[in-house]
Amino acid sequence: MHWNRNLALFAAAAITLGMGALKGSSQDSTNEKNWWRNAVFYEIYPRSFADANNDGIGDLKGITAHLDYLKELGVDAIWLTPIYPSPQVDFGYDISDYVAIDPKYGTMADFDRLMTEANKRHIRVLMDMVMNHSSDKHKWFIQSRASKTNPYRDWYVWHDGKGETATDKGKVPNNWASVFGGSAWEWDDKTRQYYYHKFYVQQPDLNWNNPKVHQAFKDIIAFWLKKGVAGFRFDAITTLFEDPAMADEGVVKDKDGNPEIQNGEPVLENIKTDNLPGVHDVMAEMRAHADKFSTNAYPGTRVFIGETYLPNIAELLKQYGTPEKPEFHLPMDTQVLLINKMDASAFRARLEDAEGELGANVPLFVFDNHDNPRIDARYGDGVHDTDIQRVLSTVLFASKGAALFYQGDEIGMKTTPPTRKEDVKDPVGQRFWPTYKGRDGERTPMQWTSAINAGFDSPTAKPWLPVPANNSTINVLAEKSDSKSLYTWYRSLIQLKKTNAAFSEGSDTMLDRNNPSVLSWKRVAPGAPPVIICANFSADPQSVDLVSQGIPEGAITTLLKTPGAADPASLKHVNLGPFGVYIGQLQFMISH
DSSP states (O other), rough: OOTTTTTHHHHHHHHHHHEEEEEEEEEEEEEEEHHHTTTEEEEEGGTTTOOOSSSOOOHHHHHHHHHHHHHHHHOEEEEOOOOOOOOOTTOOOOOOTTTOOTTTOOHHHHHHHHHHHHHHTOOOEEEEEEEEETTTHHHHHHHHHHHHHHGGGGBBOOOBBBBSSSSSOBBBOOOOOTTTTBBBBEEEETTEEEEOOOOOOOOOBTTTTTHHHHHHHHHHHHHHHTTTEEEEEEGGGGGGGGOOOOOOOOOOBOOOOOOOOEEEEEEEESSSSSSSSSSHHHHHHHHHHHHHTOSSSSSOOEEEEEEOOOOSSSHHTTTOOOOSOOOOOOEBBTTTTTOOSSSSHHHHHHHHHHHHHHHTTTOEEEEETTOOOOOHHOOOOOSHHHHHHHHHHHHHHHHSSEEEETTTGGGGGOOOOOGGGOOOSSSHHHHHHHTTOOOOGOOOOOOOOOSGGGSSSSTTTTSSOOOOGGGSSSHHHHHOTTTHHHHHHHHHHHHHHHHHHHHHEEEEEESSSSSSSSEEEEEEEETTOOOOEEESSSSOOOOEOOOGGGGOOEEEEEEEEEEOOOOOTTTTBEEOTTTOOEEEEEEOOOOO
């Protein structure tokens, strides 16, 4: 039993050598084709990542300036939330031009330079693709609402009101609700019809029953692929279609048979406007179109990631498509994101679902993003937050498949919501204050240093959202130099994911399956010694007997453990402190 002090140095060297040797290797074509299968994706919220021109808003030059940081961390690809021209009602998800750059973020030349510099570092770039809706300021919608006979009228979802007359707009077509509150229908007085918006009023839904909409987005996808992007994350993709019968949604009932109420409004079943079958045909069509770009001129797989909030693993499986008609490479497995509590049994069940139900498909786990409170707010206890994040990041990176995490996770940034309504920037937070304070709390600027404004921009600038006061201790500069920091933990896990065969290629098998407090599993890859992972999901010390789980007593090399913890003296007694983690590699082979 011993700590291999050379492991971290070996892992870092292997990453550097592996990336440097990517071009010219006999495995070039295989590596390029399969790069995404064990990839680490990093979500960048450009508005809050780094501000190069000190106007308070992050930009493309700021991202380019920090590419070396991302390379050192071990990131394979970055996903940029929307950087297209936008009125910024929904901070970029209301797009007014799909083939340009919003001046707030820079120019197309700045984007091209970002691509060039990212390619030098073997970091791929993914764009956000928003196909459900556009901005109401997009030229398509401006034409669509100009008149009922305009050629663009049926690019969007328009409908007469119930009981409409020459002098009365009537009632809304049905009870469908916006995700952001209120009716999903907005009256247009000029053309005397309602238009449908699943999200904000300023985000009218596109009509995916119109073939011209299909072609428009194939052209948009081609534009960015020709720019060299490595793929797309598809926003709100399951909401493309609506029930053609326009039937009312059912109302969700509580255990007493009463309507469930959230933020003062009834909760609807959401089956008339979400996850309808037509989505699969659209994604198969877009995937076939994008796959044409995986050629010598555009080497490597162009990966499709789906924002897929789905009720179960069976529905997630459908999002991969079939071998004949593939859809997403990596639909997001948000089952773990939605657990929202430190429950070892629940995590075990979700990991077993991914291992057993997805077949040869690759899982993509995600625990948080720019739309959800950060990990501390959903899982933390205020005492062990850093150790809890070590546990969750271990599940993320030490499980089979690709991994996606959000900027700032690696240093333990905390959710910091506004304390006054007048400070809220997110419209949904303004609407539901104080019951729901919006999404500002998870979108605060990246904390690079302990200086004023955290190195996000100059000390004299005013960031678009306030920098949390905890940047004095939670910041990249401090954590990079601390061997016990969360940053060092993330980097070590990512290195293991890249250099250890069991981590990168192994299957997941749960151990000690009835343990309510500790999640234990082994990763086994052909021809490689297995790796054992034990993570304590409780605030109480725990001990795990791995020998009783079929792991023979014998030599094990510690790969990673909670700082300050002792190596196990025996596999019969792997002792874990509160929210402690132990990862070790056996020095011999065992069967699956």
